[in-house]
Structures are given as C-alpha cells and as structure tokens.
Amino acid sequence: MQHLQSSAWLHVADYQLHLRQLTPDKAGSAYPVLMLHGAIENSRIFYNEKGRGLGCFLADRGFVVTCADFAGRGLSSPKASRRFNHSQQQLICQDIPALITHLYQQHQQPVVVMAHSWAGVVLAASLARFPELLPKVKAIVTFGTKRVISVGGFKKRLHIDLVWNRLSPLLCLLYGYLPAKQWRFGADNEPAQYVLDTIDWICGGAFIDPTDGFDYAAACAAICWPRSWHFAATGDKLLGNPIDVQAFLVETGLNSGVYSLLGKEPGHQQDYDHISMLTDARALTDHFARLEQWLKLL
Template sequence: MRHHQQSEWLAVADYQLHLRQLTPVQPDSAYPVLMLHGAIENSRIFYNEKGRGLGCFLADHGFYVSCADFAGRGLSQPKAGRGFSHSQQQLICQDIPSLISHLYQQYQQPVVVVAHSWAGVVLAASLARFPQLLPEVKAIVTFGSKRVISVRGFKKRLHIDLVWNRLAPLLCRLYGYLPAKQWRLGADNEPAQYLLDTIGWIRGETFTDPTDGFDYAAACADVSWPASWHFAAIDDQLLGHPVDVQAFLTETGLNLGRYTLLGKTQGYLQDYDHISMLTHPDASRDHFTELEAWLKQL
C-alpha cells in the first residue's frame, strides 16, 4: 500500500459518524475525496486493510480519501439497534452536510463526493435541499445509483416487493431495526426508520421528503450541478439497472454529466454488476484508472 489508514469520528447530533481516513504517502491531488455507501452496507465497500477497493486505489494514487459509515452502520456509534433511531431525512439534512463541510474545512478545498447505490440519491437530495453546500463540492461520482426500481421480473418480486417492501418492515417491528446481517440480506444492519423511508421512493412515489414533504424534484431543477460522472454496470439487473440509473440522472438533472456503462461490449475487462463494479480485482486496471485520470484533470 502507498497510503496509511486511521479512523476518526465526527460528532453529529447524539451519534458519531466513523470516517476511515486513507492518507497517501505521496499526495498528488488538491481535492479530498468523500465516499458514501449504499443501503445495507458500510464504507468497506470502498476499502479494506489489505489495500483493496476504490478508496485504497485513489489513496495510492495521491488522493486524501475519507470513507464514511452512515449512522448506525460500520464503526459509527451507536450501532443500529432498538434504542437508536435514525431517519433518511437526518442523513440528508444533518449527516451529509456535516461530512462535506467537515472535509472542506479540514482541507480548505472543495470535495469530490463518490456515492454507491442509494447514497447517490440521498446525496442529490441533500445538495438540492442545501444549495449553499455546492461551492464545497468539486465533483460528484456515482456507481449504480437509482431512485426508483422500475424493472420487472422474478428478482424484483422476490428481493424488492417481498423482502424489502414487506419482510424488512416486519423485521423492523420485531427487532427495532433491520437485522440485515443476521438474515443475510446485506453487509450491514439498518435503522428501522431509514429503511421505512426508502420504500416509497423505490416504489416510484414522488421525489418528496416522506417526513416534511420537501420537493426534491423541484429543488433539483434549480441546481447547477458540479462536474459529474455516473457509472452503471451491464450485469446489474436489479439494484442499479442501467435504465433506472439513467432515469434517476434525468430526474435530477445530473444527466448533463458523464455516463459510462461497464461491460465487455463497451470495452471493459468484465461484465460488472452492482457490487463487482467496486470490488472486482480488474476494476483497478479498468474504470478506476479512467476515473483517477479524470479527477486529476478537474
């Protein structure tokens, strides 16, 4: 590895968000990178102690990288549990603004924000709701981010209609949180309210806040977005289907940014899926290299 790793915690409200700081041995970029994970996962989608993942790759190539665990996930405190409540609105209105401003103040440079899956949705919502944050954001990069899952078929009926929309809320009522790890639904557990807040958007309800009705779709129409690059995977057939990714980009206005489909037909080494686009060993010789070059030209 050509970077060092250490942890820090950022106090927000009555909880602490964990940040895994990946510090390059030889810095080669002015812009810090903030990485935000999706639902039922944590920041380890971007790094591990052996130096794998997009976060480690960028740190090895000179970027200061901060991989954040959302409230209740990863090493953030407290853990998701019956006694800890955290909503999607809190993430949009408190956590993401706090993370961006923390790094902006720390490095005195605007931040590149990298988001996987659902994190791209809450990131867009946060920036649309708080446009005063936009000068603190240099660029946006998303991987498999969609708001609505419109694709049909057996996997949609099983994993979304049955498990996410029906079983998961039942588990939340039983346990007080979503025990995704115990039930092998994902890499990390979720606070109950956060899970419940996602369901309407996934079903295709309007892009408004389920808590106070704030109209994110209207707010997005007024945003002048920073430079952005959005990746979809050819073999992502459900959680970030290319059709749904493009629909999300159109809805928010982020479709003015760059869009790339990751597959062999498009000239890449693998037909990537929702997870392998960030974890496959070939990614570091593929789109990671392209992204590094693009970021250094900003």
C-alpha cells in the same frame, strides 16, 4: 500499500460518524475525496486493510480519501438498534452536510464526493435541499445509483417486493432495526426509520420528503450541478439497472454529467454487477484508472 489507514469520529447531534481516513504517503491531489456507501452496507465497500477497493486505489495514487459510515452503520456509534433510530431525512439534513462541511474545513478545498447505490440519491437530495453546500463540492461520482426500481422479473418480486418492501418492515417492528446482516441479505444492518423511508421512493413515489414534504425534484431543477461522472453496469439487473440509473440522472438533472456503462460490450473485461463494479480486481484497469485521470484534470 502506499497509504496509511486510520479512524476518526465526527460528532453529529447525539451520535458519531466513523471516518476511515486513507492518507497517501505522497499527496498528489488538491481535492479531498469523500466516499458514501449505500443501503445495507458500510464504508468497507470502498476499502479493506489489505489495500483493496477504490478508496485504496486512489489513496495509493495521491488522493486523500475519507470513507464514511452513516449513522448506525459500520463503526459509527451507536449502532442501529431499538434504542437508536435514524431516518433518511436525518441522513440528508444532518449526516451529509456535516461530512462535506467537515472535510471542506479540514482541507480548505472543495470535496469530490463519490457515492454507491442509494447514497447517490440522498447525496443529490442533500445538495438540492442545501444548495449552499454546492461551492464546497468539486465533483460528484456515482456507482449504480437509482431512485426508482422500475424493472420487473422474479428477482424484483423476491428481493424488492417481498424482502425489502414487506419482510423488512416486519423485521424492523420485531427487532427495532433491520437485521440485514444476521438474515444474510446485506453486509450491514439499517435503522428502522431509514428503511421505511426508502420504500415509497423505490416503488416510484414522488421525489418528495416523506417527513416534511420537501420537493426534491423541484429543488433539483434549480441546481447548477458540479461536474459529475455516473457509472452503471451491464450485469446490474436489479439494484442499479442501467435503465433506472439513467432515469435518476434525468430526474435530477445530473444527466449533464458523463455516463459510462461497464460491461464486455462497451469494451471492458467483464459484465460488472452492483458490487463488482467496486470490488473486482479488473476494475482497476477498466474504470478506476480512467477515473483517476479524470479527477486529476478537475
């Protein structure tokens, strides 16, 4: 590895967000990179201690990278439990603004924000709701981000209609949080309220806040977005189907940015899926290297 890994914690309200900091041996970029994970996972989707992952790739090439764990996930404190709940609105209104502002103040430069899956949805919502954050954001990069899952089929009926929409609320009621890791359908657990808040959006409900009715769709229409690049994968049939990814980009106006489909037909080494687009070793030469060059031209 050509970078140093360390941990820090950012105090927000009555909890702490864990920040995994990847500091290059030789810094070569003016803009810090913030990485945000999706649902039932944590920031390790972007790094590990052996130097693998997009975060490590960029840190080895001179970028100062921070991989954040949202409240209740990863090494953030406290963990999701019956005693510690956390809503989607809190993530939109507290966590994301705090993270962007913290890095902006620390580096005195606008931040490149990268988001996997559902993190791209809450990122767009946060920036639309708080447009004063936009001068602090240099660029946006998303991987497999969709708001609505419109595709059908057996996997959708099993994983979304049954497990997420029906079983998960029952587990939240029973445990006080979603034990996705124990039940082996996720890499990390989720706060109960966050899970409940996502269901209507996933099922095609309007892009409005379930807590206070804030209209994110209308707010997005008024935004002049930073430069952006959005990745979808041909093997991602459900959680980030390219059809749903493109629908999200149109809905938010983020289709003003670059869109790339990862797969053999577009000329890549494999048909990536929702996870392998960030974890497969072949991603380094297929799209990580292209992303590095794009970032250096910002």
